[in-house]
Amino acid sequence: MHSEHSVNPGEAVRIHGLHVCYGPVVALDGVNLALSRGQALGIVGPNGSGKSTLLKSVAGLLQPKRGSVEVFGRRPTDLRPGTIAYVPQVEAVDWSFPATVEDVVAMGRFPRLGAIAPFSKRDRAAVDRALAALRLGDLRRRHISQLSGGQQQRTFVARAIAQEPELLLLDEPTTGVDAATEESLRVLVRSLVEQGLPVLMTTHDLDRAAEWFDRLAVVDRRVLAEGDPQVVLGSGVYATIREHTHTHGHRRDPLEHRAEP
Amino acid sequence: MTDLLFGPFALEFMQRALFAAIAVGALCSAIGTYVVLRKLSFIGDGIAHASFAGVVVAYLRGLDYYVGAGIVAVLTALGIGFVTRRGRVALDTAIGVMFTGAFALGVFLMSRQAHYNVDLESFLFGNILAVSRQDLILILILAFVVAVALALLYRPLLYTSFDPVVAQASGLNVAFVDYSLLVLLALTIIISLESVGIVLVAALLVTPAATAYQLTRRFRLMMLLSVCIGTGCAIVGLYLSYYLNAGSGATIVLLATAAFFVAMALGRRTRTALRHG
Numbered sequence: 116m117h118s119e120h121s122v123n124p125g126e127a128v129r130i131h132g133l134h135v136c137y138g139p140v141v142a143l144d145g146v147n148l149a150l151s152r153g154q155a156l157g158i159v160g161p162n163g164s165g166k167s168t169l170l171k172s173v174a175g176l177l178q179p180k181r182g183s184v185e186v187f188g189r190r191p192t193d194l195r196p197g198t199i200a201y202v203p204q205v206e207a208v209d210w211s212f213p214a215t216v217e218d219v220v221a222m223g224r225f226p227r228l229g230a231i232a233p234f235s236k237r238d239r240a241a242v243d244r245a246l247a248a249l250r251l252g253d254l255r256r257r258h259i260s261q262l263s264g265g266q267q268q269r270t271f272v273a274r275a276i277a278q279e280p281e282l283l284l285l286d287e288p289t290t291g292v293d294a295a296t297e298e299s300l301r302v303l304v305r306s307l308v309e310q311g312l313p314v315l316m317t318t319h320d321l322d323r324a325a326e327w328f329d330r331l332a333v334v335d336r337r338v339l340a341e342g343d344p345q346v347v348l349g350s351g352v353y354a355t356i357r358e359h360t361h362t363h364g365h366r367r368d369p370l371e372h373r374a375e376p
Numbered sequence: 377m378t379d380l381l382f383g384p385f386a387l388e389f390m391q392r393a394l395f396a397a398i399a400v401g402a403l404c405s406a407i408g409t410y411v412v413l414r415k416l417s418f419i420g421d422g423i424a425h426a427s428f429a430g431v432v433v434a435y436l437r438g439l440d441y442y443v444g445a446g447i448v449a450v451l452t453a454l455g456i457g458f459v460t461r462r463g464r465v466a467l468d469t470a471i472g473v474m475f476t477g478a479f480a481l482g483v484f485l486m487s488r489q490a491h492y493n494v495d496l497e498s499f500l501f502g503n504i505l506a507v508s509r510q511d512l513i514l515i516l517i518l519a520f521v522v523a524v525a526l527a528l529l530y531r532p533l534l535y536t537s538f539d540p541v542v543a544q545a546s547g548l549n550v551a552f553v554d555y556s557l558l559v560l561l562a563l564t565i566i567i568s569l570e571s572v573g574i575v576l577v578a579a580l581l582v583t584p585a586a587t588a589y590q591l592t593r594r595f596r597l598m599m600l601l602s603v604c605i606g607t608g609c610a611i612v613g614l615y616l617s618y619y620l621n622a623g624s625g626a627t628i629v630l631l632a633t634a635a636f637f638v639a640m641a642l643g644r645r646t647r648t649a650l651r652h653g
Contacts, residue, residue: 174545196547
């Protein structure tokens with residue numbers, strides 16, 4: 116499943132010179148980033164900084180204007196179905212859709228299964244593991260309209276886990292969930308990373324970034340700093356852009372600050 | 377009693393009508409599950425009306441009615457899909473403009489014929505009793521093809537109906553699935569046109585599935601119930617229309633409408649029981 120040209124076998128994602136626009140609005144302006152297998156890369160940045168756009172580009176949901184995104188050496192849309200699991204920040208689904216928690220989590224198996232392959236024991240086991248990992252066992256038969264916000268979020272993370280993806284993209288999964296859920300999510304993500312899964316995740320929570328991520332990138336339309344979470348946070352880049360964003364909006368020169376790992 | 381049940385089917389045209397009713401009822405209500413969940417009911421109506429222009433042109437040119445209606449229906453479905461994906465115009469507006477225009481074109485061409493003796497009403501409301509042997513064979517073949525395609529697309533259709541964005545990120549070809557559904561919808565409408573007619577096909581695409589939606593919160597069960605309700609209404613409606621000497625299409629749809637209101641009442645009771653249980 117690796118491509119013809121030379122790819123570092125440990126490399127999961129390579130983003131090169133990525134420009135993404137929504138009409139006249141520039142969302143990302145020359146982003147360079149890389150993510151290896153067995154690594155969690157955190158993306159932080161102010162609201163409207165293009166964090167979600169970055170994730171959607173890696174998921175193959177947005178077409179870059181310039182530059183490239185490669186996942187395992189291929190364009191995201193050329194990957195085998197089931198390779199990428201994506202959990203959006205806000206799920207814009209119809210909550211009255213006839214589906215239980217278990218039904219939604221089972222959908223995670225669909226991309227790999229194709230049309231004819233039966234839903235096997237292995238698929239059922241993957242769904243059960245995902246439900247257990249997100250503490251949804253008791254809620255499995257509950258209709259999705261009867262879930263709290265945190266339970267909804269856990270259901271969609273469970274669907275991503277059940278997919279057994281090769282790359283996991285999480286868009287602010289901790290927003291709006293309680294502390295216990297956040298901690299169990301962190302433990303789960305860390306254990307998946309230890310097993311070799313590359314994870315790309317956006318967050319607002321700077322305080323615990325070092326516990327979540329191996330590397331941290333500060334993004335505001337471009338990458339302002341990237342490296343070890345402690346070093347990046349210690350460099351003051353984030354504090355600076357916060358202040359600038361607050362007082363001057365988004366119009367400002369790129370920062371000179373660069374935290375090296 | 378036996379005579380009451382089987383009496384009508386001593387007549388060969390009634391046997392053909394029964395098979396056609398079952399095929400049309402089952403197919404419309406199966407694909408109707410997606411029509412209801414994806415809120416496509418207006419699209420179904422639009423395709424059905426637009427295909428009327430195809431029917432008229434085919435009639436005037438002496439071509440087969442299925443070919444004319446089929447080409448226009450599939451083209452309309454693809455056009456609607458294209459407009460949806462581009463998303464520049466509000467979809468309901470685009471359909472409203474397109475389908476009334478195409479329908480008016482059909483009526484216009486028809487009315488300019490000095491001596492048209494084609495039964496316009498049979499296109500609008502259908503005449504299941506007039507289904508010929510060849511019609512029935514074509515209906516059954518097309519119904520089989522659409523049913524197989526629906527079965528093969530079950531998982532992608534379900535996933536993309538619920539959560540198209542995440543489905544696409546996980547590598548499903550959402551555009552292909554969406555277009556496929558629209559083309560299958562167009563074929564279903566063509567199959568149904570002769571028996572239930574343009575005006576009533578939209579009802580068969582929506583009402584059985586909407587009825588099932590009141591009764592269950594599981595997708596698979598919803599589809600199964602929808603097919604049972606749609607097929608049941610088609611069979612019972614055919615009987616009733618025979619004994620009441622009424623139009624078959626209208627009778628079938630009225631039955632489905634009645635089923636919907638019963639289910640709505642039942643559904644409310646079920647939900648209340650759930651809340652207090």
